[in-house]
Amino acid sequence: MVVETSQSFAGQDFDHRLVLWAMRLVGNPRISIRLWNGDEFPVTSDSPVACMEFRDRGAVLALIRSPSLGFGGCYSKGRIEVHGDFLAFANEITAAVTRKHNSGYYGPKLRSLLYALRPNTTVRSKHNVHHHYDLGNDFYKLWLDKRMVYTCAYFDTAEATLAEAQVAKMDHVCRKLKLQPGMKVIDAGCGWGALAMHMAEKYGVDVIAYNNSSEQVAYAREEATERRLDRKVTFVEDDYRTINQRCDAFVSIGMLEHVGLANYKLLGALINRCLKPSGLGLIHSIGRSFPNKTDAWIVKHIFPGGHVPSLGEMMTVFEPYRFSIIDVENLRPHYARTCAAWLQNFESVAGDIEKTYGKPFVRMWRLYLAGSSAGFQSGTLQLYQVLFTPYGNNKVPWTREYQYLENAGGN
Amino acid sequence: MVVETSQSFAGQDFDHRLVLWAMRLVGNPRISIRLWNGDEFPVTSDSPVACMEFRDRGAVLALIRSPSLGFGGCYSKGRIEVHGDFLAFANEITAAVTRKHNSGYYGPKLRSLLYALRPNTTVRSKHNVHHHYDLGNDFYKLWLDKRMVYTCAYFDTAEATLAEAQVAKMDHVCRKLKLQPGMKVIDAGCGWGALAMHMAEKYGVDVIAYNNSSEQVAYAREEATERRLDRKVTFVEDDYRTINQRCDAFVSIGMLEHVGLANYKLLGALINRCLKPSGLGLIHSIGRSFPNKTDAWIVKHIFPGGHVPSLGEMMTVFEPYRFSIIDVENLRPHYARTCAAWLQNFESVAGDIEKTYGKPFVRMWRLYLAGSSAGFQSGTLQLYQVLFTPYGNNKVPWTREYQYLENAGGN
Numbered sequence: 078m079v080v081e082t083s084q085s086f087a088g089q090d091f092d093h094r095l096v097l098w099a100m101r102l103v104g105n106p107r108i109s110i111r112l113w114n115g116d117e118f119p120v121t122s123d124s125p126v127a128c129m130e131f132r133d134r135g136a137v138l139a140l141i142r143s144p145s146l147g148f149g150g151c152y153s154k155g156r157i158e159v160h161g162d163f164l165a166f167a168n169e170i171t172a173a174v175t176r177k178h179n180s181g182y183y184g185p186k187l188r189s190l191l192y193a194l195r196p197n198t199t200v201r202s203k204h205n206v207h208h209h210y211d212l213g214n215d216f217y218k219l220w221l222d223k224r225m226v227y228t229c230a231y232f233d234t235a236e237a238t239l240a241e242a243q244v245a246k247m248d249h250v251c252r253k254l255k256l257q258p259g260m261k262v263i264d265a266g267c268g269w270g271a272l273a274m275h276m277a278e279k280y281g282v283d284v285i286a287y288n289n290s291s292e293q294v295a296y297a298r299e300e301a302t303e304r305r306l307d308r309k310v311t312f313v314e315d316d317y318r319t320i321n322q323r324c325d326a327f328v329s330i331g332m333l334e335h336v337g338l339a340n341y342k343l344l345g346a347l348i349n350r351c352l353k354p355s356g357l358g359l360i361h362s363i364g365r366s367f368p369n370k371t372d373a374w375i376v377k378h379i380f381p382g383g384h385v386p387s388l389g390e391m392m393t394v395f396e397p398y399r400f401s402i403i404d405v406e407n408l409r410p411h412y413a414r415t416c417a418a419w420l421q422n423f424e425s426v427a428g429d430i431e432k433t434y435g436k437p438f439v440r441m442w443r444l445y446l447a448g449s450s451a452g453f454q455s456g457t458l459q460l461y462q463v464l465f466t467p468y469g470n471n472k473v474p475w476t477r478e479y480q481y482l483e484n485a486g487g488n
Numbered sequence: 489m490v491v492e493t494s495q496s497f498a499g500q501d502f503d504h505r506l507v508l509w510a511m512r513l514v515g516n517p518r519i520s521i522r523l524w525n526g527d528e529f530p531v532t533s534d535s536p537v538a539c540m541e542f543r544d545r546g547a548v549l550a551l552i553r554s555p556s557l558g559f560g561g562c563y564s565k566g567r568i569e570v571h572g573d574f575l576a577f578a579n580e581i582t583a584a585v586t587r588k589h590n591s592g593y594y595g596p597k598l599r600s601l602l603y604a605l606r607p608n609t610t611v612r613s614k615h616n617v618h619h620h621y622d623l624g625n626d627f628y629k630l631w632l633d634k635r636m637v638y639t640c641a642y643f644d645t646a647e648a649t650l651a652e653a654q655v656a657k658m659d660h661v662c663r664k665l666k667l668q669p670g671m672k673v674i675d676a677g678c679g680w681g682a683l684a685m686h687m688a689e690k691y692g693v694d695v696i697a698y699n700n701s702s703e704q705v706a707y708a709r710e711e712a713t714e715r716r717l718d719r720k721v722t723f724v725e726d727d728y729r730t731i732n733q734r735c736d737a738f739v740s741i742g743m744l745e746h747v748g749l750a751n752y753k754l755l756g757a758l759i760n761r762c763l764k765p766s767g768l769g770l771i772h773s774i775g776r777s778f779p780n781k782t783d784a785w786i787v788k789h790i791f792p793g794g795h796v797p798s799l800g801e802m803m804t805v806f807e808p809y810r811f812s813i814i815d816v817e818n819l820r821p822h823y824a825r826t827c828a829a830w831l832q833n834f835e836s837v838a839g840d841i842e843k844t845y846g847k848p849f850v851r852m853w854r855l856y857l858a859g860s861s862a863g864f865q866s867g868t869l870q871l872y873q874v875l876f877t878p879y880g881n882n883k884v885p886w887t888r889e890y891q892y893l894e895n896a897g898g899n
Contacts, residue, residue, distance in 0.1 A: 400779070401867055469866055
C-alpha cells in the first residue's frame with residue numbers, strides 16, 4: 078500500500094511537471110489546468126483566464142512535440158477541452174506565446190523564405206482554394222454578413238454592426254481608388270462578389286472579377302443576375318494568372334495571402350501589364366510586423382499554400398515594377414473585431430453546423446476563428462491596405478482628406 | 489579650300505554625332521543643343537523645352553563618361569549653360585532619363601546594397617552633416633521659410649504658401665503622433681528646431697531634440713530662448729546614436745536619408761529602447777519606388793554618405809524589432825512643389841549669394857534644387873511618412889479620420 082501510494086504520487090508529480098513544461102513552451106499563459114484524473118492546478122500565480130483540460134497524457138506530449146499542430150489536432154478531436162470564454166483563452170495563449178518568442182529576426186525570416194520555395198502552381202492554387210472556399214456557400218451564409226464578405230471589415234464608428242462595417246470597408250476601398258462611373262476595374266480574388274457588385278452598383282464602374290472557386294463564382298453570378306448587375310460585372314472562374322485586361326483600377330482583397338511569396342513578382346508583372354499609367358491599385362492583405370513562416374496548423378488544416386507577408390515582403394510585388402506606394406493603412410484592430418463577430422455568429426449556429434459537418438469540424442473552426450481574432454489582437458497578425466500607382470503617375474490625390482469626407486464618391 | 493571645307497564639315501558632323509550620342513544616353517530629351525561654335529540643332533523633332541549649350545567639346549565627353557557627375561560638374565563651372573526655364577529643363581532631362589532606364593530590378597538593388605557597405609561612422613556622419621548644414625544659417629535664411637524648415641512641406645490647400653505649408657506639415661505630423669500635453673518627445677535630427685519648438689508651443693509636450701550640426705543647434709537654442717521655450721525643449725548637439733531617453737513619441741524628419749542603409753538596424757534598436765510600449769513613432773524620409781544607388785553627383789557634392797531607401801529597405805529599421813507599421817503616406821507631389829518654391833526663393837537672391845559664395849556654388853545649388861524638384865515630379869524620388877508603434881500596442885487610433893478633423897489636437 079505504501080509503495081503504491083508513493084508510486085501514484087510520483088506519477089501525479091510527473092504529469093504535473095510534464096504539463097508545466099509544455100506550458101513553459103507556450104510562455105506560461107495565465108490559465109488553469111485540469112488533468113484526465115481530475116487534478117486541477119494553475120500555471121501561474123495570476124488568476125486564470127480559463128481552464129484547459131487534458132483528457133489524456135498523449136495530448137500533453139502532442140503539445141510538447143508541436144504546440145501549434147498538437148493543440149489544434151487535440152482540441153479538434155476533443156482530447157483537449159477549454160472551459161470558460163474560448164476567445165479570452167485564445168487571446169491569453171497568443172499573448173503568452175508572443176511574450177516568449179519576442180527575440181530573433183533572421184531565423185524567422187529564413188524560415189519564411191524557405192517556406193516560399195514551394196510555389197503555388199495553378200493546379201495547386203485551385204486545390205488550395207477548393208479546400209477552404211468550396212466548403213459550401215450554405216456553410217458561410219450561416220455566420221457571415223448578408224453580403225458574404227469574408228475579409229476584414231472597417232468599423233468606422235464605434236456602434237457599427239458587422240454588416241455595416243463590411244459596407245464601410247467596401248466604400249473605404251472604393252474611395253481610395255477614386256472610382257468614377259465608366260471606369261474598368263479588375264477585382265482579383267473576388268470571393269462571393271460583394272465588392273465587385275458594390276463597385277458596379279454604387280460607383281457605376283465595369284468590373285471583371287476573378288476567382289477560381291466554382292462554388293463562389295456560381296453564387297456571385299446568380300446574385301449579379303438577381304441584382305441586375307450582370308451587364309456591369311463579369312465573373313471569370315479562373316486563376317488570377319490568366320488576367321490580361323487593361324484597367325483603370327486594380328483591386329485585390331484577401332487574395333495575396335493565398336498567392337505565396339514565390340509568386341509575388343509574377344503578380345506584380347501582371348498588374349504592371351494591366352493597370353493603365355494613371356490607374357490606381359489596392360492590395361488588401363493579412364500581414365505581419367516581421368517575416369515569419371505561417372502557423373503550421375493553419376497551413377495544414379485551414380489555408381494550404383498560404384503565406385502571411387511582412388510589409389517588406391509585400392514590397393516584392395511592387396518594387397520590381399517601380400510602382401509608387403501612395404498610402405498604406407493598417408487595419409489590425411478591425412480584423413480582431415471582425416473575427417470576433419464571426420466567432421459570435423458561428424457559435425450561435427454551431428449546433429446546426431455540427432449536425433452537417435460533425436463535431437471535429439466545428440471545434441476546428443472555432444479554434445481558427447478565435448485564434449485569428451487573437452492573432453490580430455496580440456499583434457502577431459496585421460492587416461495592410463496598400464494603395465499604389467504606376468511609376469511617375471502625377472494624377473494622384475493631393476492629400477488623403479477625400480477619404481474622410483461625407484459622401485465622397487459614389488452615386 | 490575645298491579640302492578645308494570638307495574637313496570642317498566632317499568636324500561639325502563629328503561634334504553633332506557626339507552630342508546626339510550623349511543625348512541618347514540620357515533618353516533623348518526634348519531640348520535643343522547649342523555648340524561652342526554657335527551651331528544649334530534640336531535633339532528630337534518635338535519642340536524643345538530649353539536649350540543646352542556646350543561651351544567646349546570636353547563637356548560633351550564628360551557627359552558621356554558620367555551623365556550625372558559630368559553634367560553636374562560642367563554646369564557648376566559654366567562649361568554647360570542652360571537657356572530657358574531651368575526647372576522645366578531639369579524636369580525634361582529627368583523624365584527622359586527615367587523613360588530610358590525603366591528596366592532592371594536586381595542590378596540597381598545590388599548597387600544599393602553594395603553602396604551600403606561603407607557605413608556612416610559617428611565621425612563620418614559629423615563630417616557629412618557639417619558639409620551641408622554648416623554652410624551658414626544666413627545662407628539658408630535667404631531662401632527657406634521664416635521657421636527654417638528644410639524638409640518636405642504639406643500643401644493641404646491649393647493656395648497654401650510655403651510658410652503655411654511648413655506649419656501644416658508640422659501639424660500633420662503632430663496629429664499623426666497624437667501628441668498630448670506633458671508627453672515626452674524625442675526629435676532625432678531636428679534641423680533648426682522648428683518642429684521641436686512647434687510641438688512644445690502648440691501641443692504642450694517636452695522635447696529632447698538631437699542634431700550634430702553646431703550651426704543649427706546654436707540657432708535653435710537662441711530661438712528657443714527668445715520664444716521662452718527653453719524649458720520645454722532641450723537641444724542636444726550630438727549624434728543620433730547617443731539617444732538614450734525614454735519617450736512617448738519618437739519623431740525624425742529628414743534624418744534617415746543621412747543614416748545610411750548599414751545603420752538602419754541600429755536606428756531601429758535605438759527606437760526600440762527609447763519608445764514606450766504604447767508610444768507612437770514617425771519617420772519622414774525621402775524614398776524611392778525601388779532600391780537604387782543614390783545619384784553620384786548628389787553624394788559627391790551635396791549629401792556625402794546619403795542614401796535614399798525604397799520602402800522595402802526602410803522596413804529594415806522596423807521589422808527586426810517587430811514594430812507595427814500603422815500608416816504610410818507618400819507626399820511625393822508636395823516635395824516637388826516645396827523644392828520648386830525653394831528654387832524660386834533662391835533665384836530671387838542668387839545675386840547676393842553669388843557675392844559671398846561665388847558663381848559655381850550658386851550654379852551647383854540651382855542644379856540641386858531644380859534636380860530635386862524634378863526627381864519628385866518624375867517619380868524618381870518619393871517622400872514617405874511612416875507611422876509606427878511597438879509590437880502589440882492596442883492603444884492605436886481606430887481610424888485615420890482624426891488626422892483630417894478641423895483643429896484636431898493642439899491647444
